[in-house]
Amino acid sequence: MSTPDRRYVITLGCPDRTGIVAAISGFLYRLGGSIVGAGYHTDPETNWFFTRQEVRADSLDLDLEELRARFAEVAAELGDRTEWRVSDSGTRRRVVLLVSRAGHCLYDLLGRVASGELDVDVRAVIGNHTDLAGITEAHGIPFHHVPFPASGREPERRAEAFARVAEIVDEHDPDAVVLARFMQILPTELCQRWAGRVLNIHHSFLPSFIGARPYHQAHTRGVKLIGATCHYVTADLDEGPIIEQDVIRVDHGDSVADMVRKGRDIEKVVLARGLRWHLEDRVLTHGNRTVVF
Amino acid sequence: MSTPDRRYVITLGCPDRTGIVAAISGFLYRLGGSIVGAGYHTDPETNWFFTRQEVRADSLDLDLEELRARFAEVAAELGDRTEWRVSDSGTRRRVVLLVSRAGHCLYDLLGRVASGELDVDVRAVIGNHTDLAGITEAHGIPFHHVPFPASGREPERRAEAFARVAEIVDEHDPDAVVLARFMQILPTELCQRWAGRVLNIHHSFLPSFIGARPYHQAHTRGVKLIGATCHYVTADLDEGPIIEQDVIRVDHGDSVADMVRKGRDIEKVVLARGLRWHLEDRVLTHGNRTVVF
Amino acid sequence: MSTPDRRYVITLGCPDRTGIVAAISGFLYRLGGSIVGAGYHTDPETNWFFTRQEVRADSLDLDLEELRARFAEVAAELGDRTEWRVSDSGTRRRVVLLVSRAGHCLYDLLGRVASGELDVDVRAVIGNHTDLAGITEAHGIPFHHVPFPASGREPERRAEAFARVAEIVDEHDPDAVVLARFMQILPTELCQRWAGRVLNIHHSFLPSFIGARPYHQAHTRGVKLIGATCHYVTADLDEGPIIEQDVIRVDHGDSVADMVRKGRDIEKVVLARGLRWHLEDRVLTHGNRTVVF
């Protein structure tokens, strides 16, 4: 049942002090754990310590629940502000995708899943338009159409639509809710309910060009690079912790349409990287900043 | 019939001398042509002149054949080594894709076509395995399975397989034959028959790591960046004119499998860019070098 | 006197219409001019045409003044909004540099000049501190110390200091005034007097992190890339036309001090590129955007 590739992943954040690494590595050593990857970081400004440990599951004589119970004691000694998590790489992650009409991020993610590159269980795709129903269903994934009123109109119908979205999402208890160019602003209540699990791809190099039509803004300003940003969604629009960003060069010959096209290649890759890192428990947040191991 | 976006594209290469730009721009001016994009380059080493002109089709009172006939006179005056071409952006380009088992380039190209980003007619996909038949057919494109003998074995069966490939390709007279990680070496005869129309994506930053298993070679050498190269296929393996290249950073933590995964994102984008530029007549070759306007 | 490398450079901007290229290339053809580089661009939104032509000086029988006089007639036919310029690459460009205490851009530019990479005449370096006097004088360049009052204090003394700066600058009638991390905001009057000739390097990827301490802002926001921007200085702080930008990756392990250090390598290169392009008449502006040929 335990294959050599199966890993337990331990992540932990707590106020820094001497002895944390010794405590964790001593704990794993006494269990015979074989560490195959370890990252450590201390943020000197907040004095916060972060770590991620990847341990071969077959090197331990414990199942996930037992490991969690034992590790809870280590974590407890590190103080009551300690945040930690132990997960099993053998458990397939569940994902729900929210889309609108632009398909490039959806095509890209589904291609990665179909080719085995991204080994996740896409439980559902929710769209406020039906444009992407066909490709979703061709991959054997249920597509849910939840129509939304035009922007800024009919707040009650909008609230109902979001209630329907929430119902579908919660049914699957996903590890990640991905706004794959969804174009609707998530209500504060859902941002909070799914805190740390909602990823958005914004089509600019944040904090430049917050809000609508960032490529138009970029063209007007005459920038020489355009970018994309994958971030956790919080109640402050486009202000959540940044997971990954990248840019691509443009020049005076690029129209807004060219920027939109070139930008897609960055959006797809940045979102795919961010989602992978999130699902592999590589992203730890503290305040509004991320540590990516 | 002529939309404002329809363009005639003129490309020309010839030995450099004074007056070429004047001759071409004067010709277009006399016809009332509205130039919406123009590129010029002279290679001082070979003294070769290159140009690409994009003219609004609705600014000319000529159809494609008439324009060609008239331009032939201009070209003739520039000497008998002149190479030129006039094409119509309103004609949808035909493409045939050759694949094996790795699907990332195919998924990516089909996604671009389906979302309208790449407006081409994918006439057929030919695979030496059937892994990618399903996704191809889900996009409504015929998939042809042409099995190949194991590498270096049964030359006669290999020749027969290539004859079958050639038959399918030639039936569609494509503007581009794309080796989308096809993994079989095209016979010299087909390289010559389709010269200037066959694009390959090689999974290294050529001329580094020519031949098989470039990511393994890259890992062994310990490079800090890996790359991909889109090039025209010639009889010399991995030596054809380079259209586009790009790289991505790797580090000591990346296994060969990680490099393969990261490299895919570069391969996809580099191939898509190279194919777009080829189909838009942006790539001119002279000797073993390309000019990309 | 005319070497094969000496060029006349013609730049022109005007409302687009058919026949401009034919007019310019016909003009040069009639003079026997050998074009060694040509760039064209039309901005469809503003319908503005831009071109830059590089002609071998020894292919023309005219000196610079004669060429200007003749070209003025061509330009006049293109309408009274036409902006143009004819320059001679054989004339060494004059530059004045304004610095404060951070030396990385100054060291870099002086190194490029000393090694012959940047063939310009640095007439003077003006500093509001004396830290960089030694290196400047070691390169045989006069250093002028003009002390400034603390930021936001003593507006009269500040005005006097800028009057002194203006006096030194104007004495040399420079082709470029370079704010090489000068850290003082140029008064509107000087922005206007030297319009199109003052280049600044801002240590962020504009429009992100306008104003003071951009690396601190970047660190607080948790961005994954930092950048630098070379732009023309206008009366609106950090809002002038962008000439060049670039970025470098950072991660959670980078403190503000690390960002400052990494950012320097981008600042130096972006400023050097922008200055080179400006001095080679490669940068044309229209409104708040640049075309870089």
Place this chain on the structure above:
Amino acid sequence: MSTPDRRYVITLGCPDRTGIVAAISGFLYRLGGSIVGAGYHTDPETNWFFTRQEVRADSLDLDLEELRARFAEVAAELGDRTEWRVSDSGTRRRVVLLVSRAGHCLYDLLGRVASGELDVDVRAVIGNHTDLAGITEAHGIPFHHVPFPASGREPERRAEAFARVAEIVDEHDPDAVVLARFMQILPTELCQRWAGRVLNIHHSFLPSFIGARPYHQAHTRGVKLIGATCHYVTADLDEGPIIEQDVIRVDHGDSVADMVRKGRDIEKVVLARGLRWHLEDRVLTHGNRTVVF
């Protein structure tokens, strides 16, 4: 004497087994050591473990020699193939630079040293030409002119010249010998004597374009990116372990001279990064590959 910024840096490589991290972190914990940075890596192919630990010097009650003595016991328990090193960031590193005529790397390094960015003691610059004597001495650093015979000629005079170089180098017992575009091939004997301490900057993206005139080779091949590589020098020319690489985009408009110019900006930065990492004990080698923490 111990400032808060002073660190002891421990690096270690050994065959991997469970308990190494526990052993090292337990050791440091018992001494009260405050770890401010820690990197771990295991190479699964060679089963080799690498670590680098940065400890606040003022958190330990030991001086460097005592710490070394105590750590030697920990290292001994990890087996006799263990390689380790303990250094003190408070000790200024000594560097000797070897140059020829091209000054860009020298200007860059001296600028970094003068501005305090690179806090090292450049003990001497050795040149086989005198072009760079002036700038070296302007920085208050001794310049030694050691003329070399033309390439491939007078092997005896060449051997004598290298003997003189070795004499100067060894007099300073440097932490790094930097071939800053030195252009002479180091004899095998010196490669071995200074193994792990000689850094070269090669002006190509290795393994592409090994040997002479790489920009000419790159131009002939028509690549779309050019690069630079900083590597340790071994007896196999251009085959030593790679520390850092980077690339910059070129296009058909770039002559060999343009590539040389653009390439310089990459060479300078790649060499400066590689040298910094080497001097901060961030680079561990095993076989022909490096781990850069």
